[in-house]
Amino acid sequence: MKNHWVTFLQGSVAVKIEGKGIERFINQLTRAGLAVWNVRRQGTMAVTFELRLSDIHQLRKAVRGQDLHVRFLRGRGVPFLWKRTLKNAGFLFGFFLFLAVITVLSNMVWGVEIKGATPKTEHEIRKQLDKLGIQTGHSQFFLDDIETIQRKLTNNLPDVTWVGVELRGTTYHFTVVEKNMPEPVKNPGPQHLVASQKAVVENMFVEKGKPVVKINQYVKKGQLLVSGVIGNDKEKYPVAAKGKVYGKTWYKTAVELPLSSRFQVYTGNAAQKYYIGIGSMKLHIWGFRTPRFKQYRTSEEAEKVKFLKWTLPVRFIRETVREKEERDRNYTKKEAETEAKKLARQDLRKKLPKEATVTDEYVLQEHVRNGTLKMMIYYEVVENIAIAKPIAQGDLE
Numbered sequence: 001m002k003n004h005w006v007t008f009l010q011g012s013v014a015v016k017i018e019g020k021g022i023e024r025f026i027n028q029l030t031r032a033g034l035a036v037w038n039v040r041r042q043g044t045m046a047v048t049f050e051l052r053l054s055d056i057h058q059l060r061k062a063v064r065g066q067d068l069h070v071r072f073l074r075g076r077g078v079p080f081l082w083k084r085t086l087k088n089a090g091f092l093f094g095f096f097l098f099l100a101v102i103t104v105l106s107n108m109v110w111g112v113e114i115k116g117a118t119p120k121t122e123h124e125i126r127k128q129l130d131k132l133g134i135q136t137g138h139s140q141f142f143l144d145d146i147e148t149i150q151r152k153l154t155n156n157l158p159d160v161t162w163v164g165v166e167l168r169g170t171t172y173h174f175t176v177v178e179k180n181m182p183e184p185v186k187n188p189g190p191q192h193l194v195a196s197q198k199a200v201v202e203n204m205f206v207e208k209g210k211p212v213v214k215i216n217q218y219v220k221k222g223q224l225l226v227s228g229v230i231g232n233d234k235e236k237y238p239v240a241a242k243g244k245v246y247g248k249t250w251y252k253t254a255v256e257l258p259l260s261s262r263f264q265v266y267t268g269n270a271a272q273k274y275y276i277g278i279g280s281m282k283l284h285i286w287g288f289r290t291p292r293f294k295q296y297r298t299s300e301e302a303e304k305v306k307f308l309k310w311t312l313p314v315r316f317i318r319e320t321v322r323e324k325e326e327r328d329r330n331y332t333k334k335e336a337e338t339e340a341k342k343l344a345r346q347d348l349r350k351k352l353p354k355e356a357t358v359t360d361e362y363v364l365q366e367h368v369r370n371g372t373l374k375m376m377i378y379y380e381v382v383e384n385i386a387i388a389k390p391i392a393q394g395d396l397e
Contacts, residue, residue: 011053011077014038018046019068034058053079099307106306107316109138111171121159121178128156134172141303141316169309190238190391193226195219199247199385209241219247219385228391238391245386251351251379252364255344258372260330269293269323277302277315293323336373337366344377356383 017025026047029036039049051059053075063070085092112134114122129135132152133143144152146165153163153174164175193209201217209226213219228241273287298321305314331339345358352358358381365376 007052008077011075011079012050013053013056013075014048014050014073015059016042016046016048016071016073017063017068018071019066020045021067022047025062025066025068029059029062032058032062048073053077103305103307104139106170106308107140107303108170109134109136109140109143109172111136112174113171114174114176117176117178121157121176124157124159125153125163125174125176128153140167141318145301169306188240188388190228191240191388192224192228192391193241193243193245193386194389195221195223195225195245195247196385196387197221197249199249201225201245201247202382203246204243206241206243208239209243213245225386241388243386244384246382247385248359249381249383249385251348251381253344253348253377253379254375255340255347255377256372256374257331257336257340257343259333259336259368260328260371262326262328264295264324264326267323267325271321273319273321275317275319277317278313282317291321291323293321295324295326296321297324298322331373333368333373337375340373340375341377344375348379352381353383356381
C-alpha cells in the first residue's frame with residue numbers, strides 16, 4: 001500500500017487461507033476491488049496476505065461456497081489499538097490521573113521567600129501577599145502576573161522603594177529595597193532661619209535664636225526671620241536657631257471644567273472564561289455562558305503550565321469580559337463652579353505641606369466659553385515659612 005498512514009488509521013487484518021484454487025480466489029478478490037497486499041505462500045496449500053478491516057465482510061461473502069478455510073491471524077492499526085486500550089482502561093486512567101495530579105501540584109505555590117526586609121516590613125509584605133492570594137497551596141493560575149504583583153506591592157507599601165518579584169518553579173522570591181529615611185540631625189551647626197517665600201508674618205514660636213521680624217510684617221524670600229547669633233555688642237556667639245514662623249502666603253490656581261461630558265465606566269458586571277492554549281489554538285474548557293453585554297472590554301491573562309521543573313508548550317488562559325456603559329455628566333453653571341473649586345483646592349493641597357491651612361479664597365476670573373467653565377482662583381494660606389540657613393563666618397563680625 002502506498003499510503004501506510006491511511007491504512008494504519010482504518011485498520012488492517014492478516015489473513016491465512018488454506019485449500020485448493022487459492023490463486024484463482026485472490027484474483028477474484030482483486031477484480032472485486034479489494035486491496036490485497038503482502039501475499040506470501042505458506043507451503044503448497046496455504047497463502048497469507050493482508051487486507052483492509054472494512055473489507056472483511058466482502059471476504060466472508062466471497063469465501064462462501066469455496067473449498068477454502070480462512071483464519072484471521074492478527075489485526076493492525078488504530079481500531080485494534082483502541083480495543084486494547086479499552087481493556088487496560090483502569091491502568092491508563094490511573095496513569096493520566098497521576099500526570100494530572102503532578103501537573104496541578106507543579107503549578108501551585110509551595111514557598112514564599114522574602115529577602116532584604118526588616119521583620120516589620122516583612123510582616124507588612126506577607127499581609128499584602130495574603131490579600132493577593134499568594135499563599136502556600138494556592139494555584140498559580142488564578143494569581144496576578146509578576147508585573148501586576150510588583151506594582152501592587154510597591155504602591156501599597158509606603159516604606160518600600162522597590163520590590164523585585166521572581167517565580168522559580170513553585171516558589172515566589174521577593175527582593176525588597178526599603179526607603180532609607182534620613183535621620184534627623186540631633187545637633188545641627190550654627191544656623192539662621194530665613195523665609196522660604198514672600199509672606200506676611202502671622203505667628204512665631206522660637207525655641208532658640210533671636211527673632212528679627214514682628215507679627216504682621218511683610219517679608220521677602222530669603223529674608224532673615226530668626227538670627228542664630230546671640231549675645232551683646234561685646235560678645236557674640238552662634239547657635240542653631242530653631243522654631244517655626246507662620247506666614248500668610250498666596251497661590252493662584254487655574255481650572256477648567258466642561259459643563260457637559262460623556263465618559264465610559266465599568267458597571268461591575270463581569271464574566272470569566274478559561275482556555276487551554278497550545279500555540280495559536282485555544283481549547284475552551286470552562287465558562288461557556290456568553291454574557292449579554294451591549295458594550296464590554298475583554299482582557300486576557302495567560303499562565304505557562306509547568307510539569308515538575310519543565311515548562312510545557314501549554315498555556316492556561318483566563319479571559320475576563322467586563323461590561324461597560326456610556327454615561328452623560330451635565331452641570332449647571334452653579335454646580336460647575338462648586339466642582340471646579342473642589343478640584344482647584346485638591347490641586348493646591350498637593351503643593352502644600354500637611355500642616356498648611358487654607359484660610360481664604362477669591363475667584364479672580366470666571367467665564368464659560370465653548371461649553372467649558374474656566375476659573376482663576378486666588379488662595380490665602382498660612383504655613384511655616386522658616387527654613388535653615390548656615391551661618392557664614394562674616395555674620396559673626
